[in-house]
Amino acid sequence: MRLIAMFLVVPIIEIALFIQVGGLIGLWPTLALVLLSAVAGVAIMRSQGARAGMQIQRSLAEMRDPSRPLAHGAMIIAAGLLLLLPGFFSDALGLLLLIPAVRTMLMAQLARRVRASRVQMHAATMRRDPHRPPYDKGVIDGEFVVADEDDRRPPVDLPLDTDDTGPSRPGRGSGWTRH
Helix, strand or coil: CHHHHHHHHHHHHHHHHHHHHHHHHCHHHHHHHHHHHHHHHHHHHHHHHHHHHHHHHHHHHCCCCCHHHHHHHHHHHHHHHHHHCCCHHHHHHHHHHCCHHHHHHHHHHHHHHCCCCCCCCCHHHCCCCCCCCCCCCCCCCCCCCCCCCCCCCCCCCCCCCCECCECCCCCCCCCCCCC
């Protein structure tokens, strides 16, 4: 019932605000404000959404709970969508969602209603490189670099070994490989 009331009340509020603002500043400035807020909404969704995505990835990489950056990111995208919608009421709600303190307060209100019963992570469910086999306990997968090679070798980018008969013949060093 609330959802139906919202879909009826919000457009009436938006139309009333269009009439009031249009009467105060005129038609063209009102339309310019609507277009400007739509452009700002798209810009906010692009920049702040990407930033929120990086924060979510950082949380996952550091094995921290990603729910807070995920909620902030979702609210920032909602703010951008509200700014994208034509209307001053939706723009005001979108601008409010851009304020970090408002987002934090809204998250606290939502957190009171949502309870997680159990969160569990297993190493077996973590994503593995499909090209590497699973190892038993005690096996560490790694890579190495030989640091004590002889530094007197010729550089790798030597020209082809040529003589009077033409390019290098089979069996002779080409200069491009190390023998």
